[in-house]
Amino acid sequence: MRLTTKFVAISAASALLCAAAAIWILRSGEPARATAASGEVRPVWTEIDWPFSADPWGKGKAFRCKAGDCGGEVQLYVRAKLGFCNCATGVADDGDLEQMGDLTLIGKATPLGAGREINVGPMRGRSRAYRLEGNRNAALSLAFNQRCDMVAATALVGPGAPASLEPAVLAFLNSDRMLKWAEIALGL
Known part of the structure; x- marks a missing residue:
């Protein structure tokens, strides 16, 4: 039973870490594309x-x-x-x-x-x-x-x-x- 609890805890922590990483990756690269796709102009x-x-x-x-x-x-x-x-x-x-x-x-x-x-x-x-x-x-x-x-x-x-x-x-x-x-x- 202890092995199963550890496995579930590690799996949950890994899933949370992967979700956080995915959200961070999406947020760091996506705004520029979303801005360009929406037609908003940010001239340089x-x-x-x-x-x-x-x-x-x-x-x-x-x-x-x-x-x-x-x-x-x-x-x-x-x-x-x-x-x-x-x-x-x-x-x-x-x-x-x-x-x-x-x-x-x-x-x-x-x-x-x-x-x-x-x-x-x-x-x-x-x-x-x-x-x-x-x-x-x-x-x-x-x-x-x-x-x-x-x-x-x-x-x-x-x-x-x-x-x-x-x-x-x-x-x-x-x-x-x-x-x-x-x-x-x-x-x-």
């Missing part, structure tokens, strides 16, 4: 080289978010344009955004709808989604200003990336890192 932005040739506005900063982090490949191009903004009204409407943005860097684009007002730190501006002609990519054009100076940001969204990446792009532009860069670039 990595700085890359500015891919465009020089123009009057100079080079800006370029960032990449891999497909595994954004649901599809996303490239973000950001640069300051000093003295280019209407000092009185800023980026007031979609016409201003078309004129002041950097969509020409990535090709001909057609708007997917009306733009909307945005805030980046203390700056105000606009954002608008576009479809690039000739391929399956989409783009997001953003421009925001402080007095007569502005920042133009363009997100190139590859096939498979969620169409609603604007909140993730805005969160990155509102990060301490990017607000500090804008402050230096605009001389605030």
Whole structure:
């Protein structure tokens, strides 16, 4: 009888240990997969080289978010344009955004709808989604200003990336890192 009791106790302890290990393994690896499967985006932005040739506005900063982090490949191009903004009204409407943005860097684009007002730190501006002609990519054009100076940001969204990446792009532009860069670039 004693041997049976020991056997049952050891079996129960082994079963509990195996169950605890299985739960730990599932919990340690599963959240990332569950997050990606649920469509929730947790972008990781990595700085890359500015891919465009020089123009009057100079080079800006370029960032990449891999497909595994954004649901599809996303490239973000950001640069300051000093003295280019209407000092009185800023980026007031979609016409201003078309004129002041950097969509020409990535090709001909057609708007997917009306733009909307945005805030980046203390700056105000606009954002608008576009479809690039000739391929399956989409783009997001953003421009925001402080007095007569502005920042133009363009997100190139590859096939498979969620169409609603604007909140993730805005969160990155509102990060301490990017607000500090804008402050230096605009001389605030």
